[in-house]
Amino acid sequence: MTTKGSIELINKEGLRIDGRKVYELRPIKIRAGFLKNADGSAYIELGHNKIIAAVYGPREAHPRHVIIPDRAVVRCRYHMAPFSVEERKSPGFSRREIELSKVIREALEPSIFVEEFPRTAIDIFVEVLEADGGTRTASITAASVALADAGIPLRDLVASIAVGKANGQIILDLNGLEDQYGDADMPVAMMPGLGQITLLQADGRFTSEEFEKALALAVKAIKKIYRVQKEALKRRYIEISKEVLESEQ
Numbered sequence: 001m002t003t004k005g006s007i008e009l010i011n012k013e014g015l016r017i018d019g020r021k022v023y024e025l026r027p028i029k030i031r032a033g034f035l036k037n038a039d040g041s042a043y044i045e046l047g048h049n050k051i052i053a054a055v056y057g058p059r060e061a062h063p064r065h066v067i068i069p070d071r072a073v074v075r076c077r078y079h080m081a082p083f084s085v086e087e088r089k090s091p092g093f094s095r096r097e098i099e100l101s102k103v104i105r106e107a108l109e110p111s112i113f114v115e116e117f118p119r120t121a122i123d124i125f126v127e128v129l130e131a132d133g134g135t136r137t138a139s140i141t142a143a144s145v146a147l148a149d150a151g152i153p154l155r156d157l158v159a160s161i162a163v164g165k166a167n168g169q170i171i172l173d174l175n176g177l178e179d180q181y182g183d184a185d186m187p188v189a190m191m192p193g194l195g196q197i198t199l200l201q202a203d204g205r206f207t208s209e210e211f212e213k214a215l216a217l218a219v220k221a222i223k224k225i226y227r228v229q230k231e232a233l234k235r236r237y238i239e240i241s242k243e244v245l246e247s248e249q
């Protein structure tokens with residue numbers, strides 16, 4: 001049996017199993033306004049991850065007992081499709097999905113002006129179509145774009161990525177195998193414009209020096225992802241403007 005840290009994840013040339021350098025991000029694509037029926041939506045591809053985020057609200061909160069008198073309640077449901085992983089995943093909600101729903105919500109909530117929408121609900125749905133490590137961070141990145149696409153007032157976008165350690169080296173953006181067999185994994189989310197971190201988890205061991213290095217690496221990548229998010233939203237605004245112009249003709 002292969003145990004954590006026991007397989008060669010970085011070769012002698014310093015390349016990872018998918019050919020990336022240690023500090024290299026996987027190819028990333030984001031599309032805002034991917035779905036017609038949601039109030040806001042986004043689709044993200046990060047390497048082999050393919051994820052859709054859909055947002056509804058602010059809307060009337062149901063059931064009534066979830067209502068918060070002075071702000072909106074934010075709810076999140078993260079789900080992995082049965083075909084999203086190699087061995088079919090059971091279609092229902094696992095404990096992991098329930099936990100990740102909470103993690104994603106908590107990373108996004110600080111960015112939303114919830115106090116502007118008392119007694120309402122903002123619902124975030126995340127569907128992972130294909131998973132290959134880092135789905136929580138890619139989901140946060142996509143869901144933040146979906147919130148903006150829904151027109152929900154935000155303090156800033158939230159962008160997210162994981163950093164970690166494999167064969168004793170700090171690496172950026174762990175894929176599924178690195179996640180499984182690496183030495184450490186640290187998902188980070190932040191509002192780059194405000195310089196505020198909204199999620200920091202760590203699994204494995206880092207020296208304080210390694211931790212500093214890993215965090216700096218995550219912040220740098222997050223700033224890059226933030227630019228990709230903003231470009232996706234700009235493209236969406238241009239699309240909407242064209243649609244409006246066409247409908248007026």
Ligand code: ADP
Binds near residue numbers: 133
């Ligand atoms: P994250 O996706 O945020 O890295 P985890 O560390 O829990 O979250 O999962 C790492 C990876 O393990 C996932 O991205 C996915 O590729 C894989 N994985 C998660 N759950 C399952 C499952 N039920 N069956 C097979 N692979 C899974």
